[in-house]
Amino acid sequence: MSKVTILGIESSCDETAAAVLEDGRTVLSNVISSQIDIHTIYGGVVPEIASRLHCENINGCVKKALEDAGKDYSDIDAIAVTKGPGLVGALLIGVSHAKGLSLAKNIPLIGVNHIRGHVAANYISHPELKPPFVCLIVSGGHTHLTIVKDYRDFMIVGRSVDDAAGECYDKVARAVGLGYPGGPKVDKAAKEGNPEAIVFPRGEVKDRPYDFTFSGLKSAVLNYINKANMMNEEICVPDLCASFQQAVVDSLVSRTMNCARAYGVKQVALAGGVSANSTLRAAFKAACDSEGFECFYPEPIYCTDNAAMIAAAGYHDYLAGVRDDMTLNADPSLKL
Ligand code: KG4
Numbered sequence: 001m002s003k004v005t006i007l008g009i010e011s012s013c014d015e016t017a018a019a020v021l022e023d024g025r026t027v028l029s030n031v032i033s034s035q036i037d038i039h040t041i042y043g044g045v046v047p048e049i050a051s052r053l054h055c056e057n058i059n060g061c062v063k064k065a066l067e068d069a070g071k072d073y074s075d076i077d078a079i080a081v082t083k084g085p086g087l088v089g090a091l092l093i094g095v096s097h098a099k100g101l102s103l104a105k106n107i108p109l110i111g112v113n114h115i116r117g118h119v120a121a122n123y124i125s126h127p128e129l130k131p132p133f134v135c136l137i138v139s140g141g142h143t144h145l146t147i148v149k150d151y152r153d154f155m156i157v158g159r160s161v162d163d164a165a166g167e168c169y170d171k172v173a174r175a176v177g178l179g180y181p182g183g184p185k186v187d188k189a190a191k192e193g194n195p196e197a198i199v200f201p202r203g204e205v206k207d208r209p210y211d212f213t214f215s216g217l218k219s220a221v222l223n224y225i226n227k228a229n230m231m232n233e234e235i236c237v238p239d240l241c242a243s244f245q246q247a248v249v250d251s252l253v254s255r256t257m258n259c260a261r262a263y264g265v266k267q268v269a270l271a272g273g274v275s276a277n278s279t280l281r282a283a284f285k286a287a288c289d290s291e292g293f294e295c296f297y298p299e300p301i302y303c304t305d306n307a308a309m310i311a312a313a314g315y316h317d318y319l320a321g322v323r324d325d326m327t328l329n330a331d332p333s334l335k336l
């Protein structure tokens with residue numbers, strides 16, 4: 001059987017990206033144009049600037065992805081594009097570009113859920129991974145504990161009732177002056193700190209053992225900083241980062257292991273931007289080893305936003321016969 005070649009396009013937040021994949025697992029090219037340097041000036045993603053930069057960059061990204069892959073439009077079986085969730089103006093650039101290409105080059109179009117894309121990043125890094133598996137999805141906007149029953153069949157077991165894990169990292173980083181994007185900066189600072197220096201709460205949601213809550217932790221960190229400022233006491237940023245991070249990681253890992261045990265699933269995966277976190281990866285691996293679970297997480301480049309993961313998810317939609325037409329629209333609050 002000939003291979004299925006998918007062009008992936010991603011523009012949901014602050015990365016413009018395009019990639020070409022074969023059979024949903026083999027990356028022929030992966031182009032990412034990051035806007036981080038510009039948004040850093042403003043301390044976070046400015047939606048209007050993100051849309052404008054996507055507009056400027058998308059054509060070049062798609063061309064380079066085809067060039068790097070050594071492919072032409074005539075080799076592409078389908079275009080998979082992120083349709084949501086994300087920033088509506090940003091999503092619209094990718095969706096409109098993909099619709100234009102689909103129409104002009106007569107290539108089937110598939111709108112992909114960005115969160116499912118994050119999960120599919122694991123298929124790229126682990127060619128042997130097949131459902132069912134437990135997947136903890138931790139990104140800037142989402143914290144979901146799921147069971148991936150089949151490639152396109154997800155069961156949500158738990159979710160954050162307030163802030164997403166990545167959002168919490170970004171807010172804490174801003175509060176201690178590390179700037180945007182917070183996750184990688186807290187990760188780095190924490191390496192020099194003591195995770196037991198400050199005791200921060202591990203939030204529980206009453207009667208919902210698989211749900212997460214990070215707002216109490218965030219408030220505790222902000223209160224700690226305010227109190228130190230009022231008392232004119234110096235804050236040890238590495239200790240604060242390490243202690244905050246330990247609280248997040250404990251909450252994430254314990255629920256994921258409980259879920260895998262309770263549902264009898266022996267493969268456990270991480271996905272989303274926060275899954276690039278070094279402490280989370282190490283704690284997750286150690287917990288899986290001691291439980292006898294197989295542990296999976298994507299290579300760091302496929303943890304944060306990219307188009308290879310969108311093509312990987314789109315591949316399974318393609319096999320299932322999913323096709324979109326020119327009515328495809330961006331859906332900023334698309335659910336998993
Ligand atoms: O998945 P992603 O790239 O975009 C969304 O779909 O939201 O996730 C971005 C989030 C940001 O909150 C960022 O701070 C966080 O992932 N992140 C990290 C790390 N790298 C990115 N958080 C903790 N440690 C990291 N190394």
Ligand code: ZN
Pocket residue numbers: 114118139140272273304305
């Ligand atoms: Zn993402």
